[in-house]
Amino acid sequence: MFNNKTIRAKLLIVSITLLLLPSLVIGTSAYFSSKKNLDTTGEKTLKNGVEMALQIIDALNQKVEDGSMTIEEAQEQARVYLIGPKKADGIREIKNTIDLGEHGYFNAFNEQGIDVVHYSDEGDNSWDVKDANGKLFVQEVIKKAQNGGGFTIYEWKLPSNPDKTGEKIVYSALDPNWGWVVAAGTYKMDFNAGANQVLVIVAATIAIATIIGIAVIIWFTNSLSKPLHLVTQHVNRLADGDLTVEPLHIKNKDEIGALANDFNVMAANMREIISTVEHSIQQVGDSSQNLSAISEETSASSQEIGSAIDEIASGTAKQAEDAELSNKKVAHLSTQIEMVKELNEKMTTQSQAANDASQSGLAQMTSLQIKSEEANELSHTVLEVMNRLSARVKEIESIMSVIHTISDQTNLLALNASIEAARAGEHGKGFAVVAEEVRKLAEQSSEATGDVRQTLTGIMNESEQALQAIEQSQLLSDEQTKAVSDTKYSFELIVDSIHEIISSINEVNQEVQVMATHKNEVLTSIEHIAAISQQSSASTEEITASMEEQLRAIATIAEAAEQLNEAGDELKQKISKLKIH
Structure with missing residues (x-):
């Protein structure tokens, strides 16, 4: 601002x-x-x-x-x-x-x-x-x-x-x-x-x-701004092309006064230079018009001769270029056909190897499936045996409970017999001894029954754990059997796909053999056409080169004359905007 x-x-x-x-x-x-x-x-x-x-x-x-x-x-x-x-x-x-x-x-x-x-x-x-x-x-x-x-x-x-x-x-x-x-x-x-x-x-x-x-x-700024404003007005008139601007009359003895004097000298020098340039432009315009007319006549004659030769040369050159390009493309196609042939052979070999590997894998998967089914059946058998064993242990537990009950009753009877023997006095001492021995046997039987029950309890707990592990193993075995079956099915699909790929490669290989035969015949014909076209093109190019050299020289002269004429017109237009009188 x-x-x-x-x-x-x-x-x-x-x-x-x-x-x-x-x-x-x-x-x-x-x-x-x-x-x-x-x-x-x-x-x-x-x-x-x-x-x-x-x-x-x-x-x-x-x-x-x-x-x-x-x-x-x-x-x-x-x-x-x-x-x-x-x-x-x-x-x-x-x-x-x-x-x-x-x-x-x-x-x-x-x-x-x-x-x-x-x-x-x-x-x-x-x-x-x-x-x-x-x-x-x-x-x-x-x-x-x-x-x-x-x-x-x-x-x-x-x-x-x-x-x-x-x-x-x-x-x-x-x-x-x-x-x-x-x-x-x-x-x-x-x-x-x-x-x-x-x-x-x-x-x-x-x-x-x-x-x-x-x-x-304010007084000081007025003493500076008024002379500067006057100089600015004269400079604007000069910038608009008015060279008739009158001289400045400023009495300041400082830089502004010096600027006014320099402006007066510059305006006078510009009026003199423009007058001289205007006279020179008139002379240059006349000479460039004469030169341009001569160049146009010479160029027209040369162009008629050159255009006829150009038509012959362009046709011959085009034929040679097409033959050369066709030759290169056929040669390139030949190389690609050979590469496709080699790749087909490699693909055939690799496909056969993949087929053999797939067949081998399929056979191994079949064997693995049989073994997995046998292991699964064996797991079922072990599971049934463990279930039967668990049932037998439970039966033993029931029998031990009966024995423990009998032992408790025997112990009670022995205690009653001891009481009766004590009542009988001297006559019951022998019976008391027998009752004591029976009581001891009952206690030993009860202790043994407790030990057997404790052992059976441990066997039952371990049997339960083994049974759970076998059931888990059975689940894993079922999953493994299913995975083997799925894998076998995938291998069968791979084998079928490889058979189809080998069949397609054999068909492509036959077509490539036919293409290689036709390629050699086309390549020989194109080489003959290219040789004839190159000879015709070489002769035409020698004639065309001489004509083109002459046309370039004439065109250069005509272009220089045209540029000189345009520059003179442009300069004349710019000077016409200036007022010097």
Whole structure:
């Protein structure tokens, strides 16, 4: 966008920018520098005021310790010094001995947040008081005092306009004697009044300097832009072909004046050159027209002779080319026929080998199928045997249960016999011995029965596992048998396909033999035709070459004459647009 403006507009923009930019930078820097310095000075005033208040409290506390006054009297004097005496309505009149700004004053809290010194809220608890942003600033003031002193900034409503708030800054420190948190605070705007005056002065200075500078810049740009505008008008007329433009009269002694003088010299030189070129063009046009007419007559005669010879030569050359091309194609075809023949022989051999391999594979698959069926039958037999064995083991388990029951009953009978023998006394001792032996035999029979049952249980568990494994093996055997059957069927299809391929290859081989015989006969005929055509073409080419050389020379002359004539016409048209008289 800036590139489309005139030089006068560009000079105005750049000059005004260079005028305003430093003024704005200097004015802004001065305003912020003075504002910062005033803020620093105000903070020092608050801090010095608090330190002086602490010294006064310390001096009053010395009097309390000396006994010259009570602590209540000393604290009241401190309040009067920091703020002022209390009026009848309980509010103290602010009479600061230290200038803390228009709205600045002292106050003090104890460490629980109660106002021990305040112009209106003395005795109130301000611990939970919040500013406009919800900040518990009293707690922060006390905390910073306990940590050695510091500044607290918060938002508070303005005395002149309670609907608005402003930044307030407070410095606080802890008095070690009474435990007071002494604070001095005011609004930051009280510090910045001087900076605002600096801003007004700077703005006024920039405005006056800008008005004067713009006037000077406009005068300066006019002194440059008007001569340049006049030169631009003359250059545009010259660019449009008007060489009758009058000389420039510019009195500037700078580069613009030199540019005007150079323009006048250039316009005069161009008028002289164009007049000379116009005269030369007329002479060149006349000569080129004569040369062009002679060339056209000679070229017409030569072309009539050449066209007749060209027809003969093109026919002979075409015949020779066709014969040569046919010869090459037949020779190439011969090579391909031989290659096809060799490939057919290889395919026949490979097909026969594939057939033999397929037959062998089919025989092996048949044998594998028989073996797989035998293994499958054997798996069925083993499965039946394991099922019968499992049934026999279960029968044995039933018999062992009967034996175990008999053993328990025998043991019970032996116990009853022992009881009866004991009742019989001396007469039953022999019977008691027999009963004891029977009981022992019953216990041994029961233990043996338990061992046999445990063994049978293990045999049954292992039989179950073996039976499951055999069933799984049977499933795998069935799948294997099916896969072998499918593979055998695939081999049978492959064998059938190979038989068909061998039959087709034999038929192709017979046709290739016939093509090879016919190829040799065609190749011999084409070689004879090609030899005759080449002889005729060679004789015709010698005649044609001589005629073509002569035609090229005449055509070159005619073309040069035509180009010269066209160049003269074009130059004449361009010069006719220029005004030199």
